[in-house]
Amino acid sequence: xxxxxxxxxxxxxxxxxxxxxxxxxxxxxxxxxxxxxxxxxxxxxxxxxxxxxxxxxxxxxxxxxxxxxxxxxxxxxxxxxxxxxxxxxxxxxxxxxxxxxxxxxxxxxxxxxxxxxxxxxxxxxxxxxxxxxxxxxxxxxxxxxxxxxxxxxxxxxxxxxxxxxxxxxxxxxxxxxxxxxxxxxxxxxxxxxxxxxxxxxxxxxxxxxxxxxxxxxxxxxxxxxxxxxxxxxxxxxxxxxxxxxxxxxxxxxxxxxxxxxxxxxxxxxxxxxxxxxxxxxxxxxxxxxxxxxxxxxxxxxxxxxxxxxxxxxxxxxxxxxxxxxxxxxxxxxxxxxxxx
Numbered sequence: 117x118x119x120x121x122x123x124x125x126x127x128x129x130x131x132x133x134x135x136x137x138x139x140x141x142x143x144x145x146x147x148x149x150x151x152x153x154x155x156x157x158x159x160x161x162x163x164x165x166x167x168x169x170x171x172x173x174x175x176x177x178x179x180x181x182x183x184x185x186x187x188x189x190x191x192x193x194x195x196x197x198x199x200x201x202x203x204x205x206x207x208x209x210x211x212x213x214x215x216x217x218x219x220x221x222x223x224x225x226x227x228x229x230x231x232x233x234x235x236x237x238x239x240x241x242x243x244x245x246x247x248x249x250x251x252x253x254x255x256x257x258x259x260x261x262x263x264x265x266x267x268x269x270x271x272x273x274x275x276x277x278x279x280x281x282x283x284x285x286x287x288x289x290x291x292x293x294x295x296x297x298x299x300x301x302x303x304x305x306x307x308x309x310x311x312x313x314x315x316x317x318x319x320x321x322x323x324x325x326x327x328x329x330x331x332x333x334x335x336x337x338x339x340x341x342x343x344x345x346x347x348x349x350x351x352x353x354x355x356x357x358x359x360x361x362x363x364x365x366x367x368x369x370x371x372x373x374x375x376x377x378x379x380x381x382x383x384x385x386x387x388x389x390x391x392x393x394x395x396x397x398x399x400x401x402x403x404x405x406x407x408x409x410x411x412x413x414x415x416x417x418x419x420x421x422x423x424x425x426x427x428x429x430x431x432x433x434x435x436x437x438x439x440x441x442x443x444x445x446x447x448x449x450x451x452x453x454x455x456x
Contacts, residue, residue, distance in 0.1 A: 142377060142423055147401070148172070149413035153179065157401035157414045158212065159392040160205040167229055169193070169202045169212055170414055181214050183229050193227050193234065203249035204303060206258070208394050213237075213251040213260060224249050224262060240279060240286075247301070254306035257282040259324070261289075261304040261311075270295035276311055278304070278324070289322060302342035303390060310342035310350055319352050321368075332368045343389040343400070349421055351377075351400055353386045359407035360385045365400075367420060375424035377417065383407040397421055 148154040148170055156171040166186050174180035174192075181193040181200035194200035194216050203213040203224075210229040215222055223241040227234050240246060240262065249262040258281040266272030272294040278287040290313050292299045298317060302310030307324040310332075319332040319339035333339055333352055341353040348370035355363040363385030365378040377400075378386065385405050392399040400420035403412040417423075 142417055144378070144415040144417045147414045147416050149415075151411065153411050154414050155403040155405075155412045156181070156202040156388050157403070157416075158202050158204045158390050159399060159401055159416075160207050160209070161392065161394040162208055162210070167205060167210070169205070169214075169229075171201050183212065183227070185229065191229075191232065194225075195234075201247070203262075204251060204390055206251045206253050207305070207392070209253070211251070213249045215247050215249060222246055224260075226251075239281070239284065250301070250303040252304045252306045259304055259306060261301055261309055263299060263301040265294070265299075267294055274299040276301055276313070278309060290320070300340050300342075303344055305344050305346045305391075305393065308344040308346070308348050308350075310344040312339045312342055319350070321348070321350055323348075330372070333366060333374065341387045341389045341402075343391045345391055345393045345398060345421070347421075349398065351389050351391060351398075351420065353389055353402070355385050359383070359405070365389070365402065367424070377420060377423055380404070387412075391420070 147157065152173040154170060154172050158169045160167050167183065169181065169183045171179050171181045179199045179201065181202050182190050183193060184190045193214060197218065199217040201215040203215060205212050212227045212229060214225055214227060216225050222245045224237040224246045225234055226237060245265040247263050247265065249260055251258065251260050260279040263274065263276055265274045270293065273291050274294060275291040276289045276299055278289055289309065290299065290311060292313055296315060298314055300312040302312065309322040309324065310320065312319045316336065317338035317340050319342045320329050321332055321344060322329040332342065332350055333354060337354050337356060339352050339354050343351045350368040352366045352368055354366060355361055360380065360383035363380040364376055365386050366374050367377050368374040380386065383406065385407065386402040387405050388403045390401050397419040398421040400417040402415055404415050405412045
């Protein structure tokens with residue numbers, strides 16, 4: 117979905133505000149790594165109970181979604197004859213949001229890991245192509261970020277919505293066209309929302325409370341995957357005009373300063389970034405995509421919120437547990453337009 121045309125933005129601005137690269141300091145863990153496609157990771161903790169979900173090749177080209185608790189028994193989320201792409205956990209709960217595809221229909225579902233119960237989001241599923249959802253509950257109000265794509269014509273809309281399940285309001289945050297194909301939903305962690313959009317694939321962070329949006333990493337390079345924490349810290353995957361061209365991952369702090377966390381060799385890049393924010397340190401999960409084959413592995417970067425910071429940088433206060441709630445390259449099996 118990358119385009120040759122780029123908006124001209126001074127790279128000098130990036131050089132002036134960036135913190136020195138920290139790539140040499142980190143050693144990511146391989147969480148899922150085989151010759152198959154493994155991607156769309158999501159993780160959370162409830163006390164000592166560790167929940168993880170991801171999507172994996174199953175039955176040839178079909179992609180299925182799975183969960184596991186404490187690294188134990190694997191449970192399939194979606195029914196047979198469907199494909200599924202994990203969105204993310206409602207942090208510190210058993211509740212997971214995901215995209216399920218049957219034929220040419222793509223809908224959003226919730227899955228309760230403890231009850232093993234699948235629930236369609238009927239208020240959002242309207243016959244269009246819903247995809248790449250993220251969820252967060254704040255003071256009893258459930259918020260869901262998701263994309264809706266149209267394919268009937270080059271001018272068919274691609275839209276990004278923020279849904280408030282208490283009021284039923286669907287707020288349109290951004291849009292583009294099927295011709296561009298350049299809208300990438302990010303994640304939500306109240307009050308923050310992230311995404312990337314446009315020919316220049318610019319990453320944005322939005323504040324639900326103030327209704328203000330801020331551009332992240334103002335350069336002429338592509339930002340195509342963005343995750344955010346409740347602190348307003350954003351993690352941004354960035355690359356060049358083609359898949360795997362000088363790809364990097366940055367952390368952008370709430371005050372706008374940023375640091376390079378990861379860099380990748382040629383024809384490798386990160387995508388589908390998510391963060392487990394339930395402890396004092398961010399655990400950043402991402403796909404490491406092979407641009408030549410379309411396969412990918414899932415990796416985790418521990419302590420992502422303090423890498424490259426001073427030794428005295430404070431960690432986040434650990435969250436109190438809540439009660440259980442009762443992708444882009446055309447050659448890869450991503451969850452975006454009709455590739456499911």
